[in-house]
Amino acid sequence: MSLITRLASKAATAARQLALLDSARKDQVLRTMAMELRNNRAAILAANAQDLAQAESQGLSAAMQDRLLLTPERIEAMAAGIETIVSLADPVGARRELTSRPNGIRIGKMRIPLGVVCMIYEARPNVTADAAALCFKSGNGVILRGGKEALNSSLAIAKVLHGALIEFGLPEALISVVPDPDRALMLELLQQRQYLDLVIPRGGEGLINFVTDNSKIPVIQHFKGVCHLYVDAEASLQQALQLLLNGKTQRTGVCNALEGLLVHAAIAADFLPLAAAALAEKGVKVHACKQSAHYFEDADILADDGFGQEYLALEIAVRQVADLDGALAHIQQFGSHHTEVICTQDVAAAERFQLSVDASVVMVNASSRFSDGSELGLGAEIGIATSKLHAYGPMGLESLTTEKYLVNGEGQVRA
Structure with missing residues (x-):
């Protein structure tokens, strides 16, 4: 049996044991994990120093090295994140009654773990703790394949984390890290449909495409975040300006940052000069349609088919649209099913926008930066799904479970 098959098999066996653990016991283990992260900070920092030295010798970018970097504060944030997960309601075992049939059988549903989750991610070591804790709380084993x-x-x-599992008599296989970054092993991992139930890739579009193309296991897909703000004719211009600046400049390299600005033609002459001044002050590069380019200094002119880029930088695409229908058509063509925002005081327009836009999060008069598990009240998230099966949008604990039917009778047989 190969290393990967052995890891997957042991994880599946361990997950069946975890599924029987009650919420109080799981929370005890998680609190111990948080404490042990704090107690073993020096060992974690020493290991991280090895990764950082290697990254520097290989000439990795400053941004990549920052993602790799662990500090006492970041380790504390990992521990605090696990304690936040402890405070969340455990979805496992939650029941709901559905119906009673004319023959007297009673039908309900109960939430259960998925089984074993495989996380494939790039150079963020904090994901190891975050994903492990979320999967543990939701009753799932997890196999973690991080970047080299x-x-x-x-x-x-x-x-x-294994130390905490051992303390409570639980198998280490509940949390497994693939010890070799060889891509051939990742390919083998993606074939383990006998043992694994879900794959969640987190990283760039290339990684997501590779996993999707090669997996025999269902994959949570999140290719990119091309998020738009549409400023309607009935918008508060100051409110729209706030949403634009927060969505674009508060943090640029994240999937819920704005990449597109759509402006109703009726208010373009009033709003775009305000936007131009504010974006220039923040050093934002503008790519604009022909009708909008003259409002901005040194704007690149985009062709009609040139929109839909994920810049992940201080850059944004700007387009005038004739009306709400024009905004909806643009989002339909260039959106990525992540997050879309309308700024308007017109209740009917807001309702139509939320009803019509096909995105996992659709907002009215709120920043796209709120499209995040913790900000939406999930406490923590394991990823964001922009495809609809089995989850859509930020994924918290409940998204790491499914439901099974419970049927109770008194000897009824089918005629």
């Missing part, structure tokens, strides 16, 4: 850049850090974090 963070391998030493991920293994050190997993070792600490």
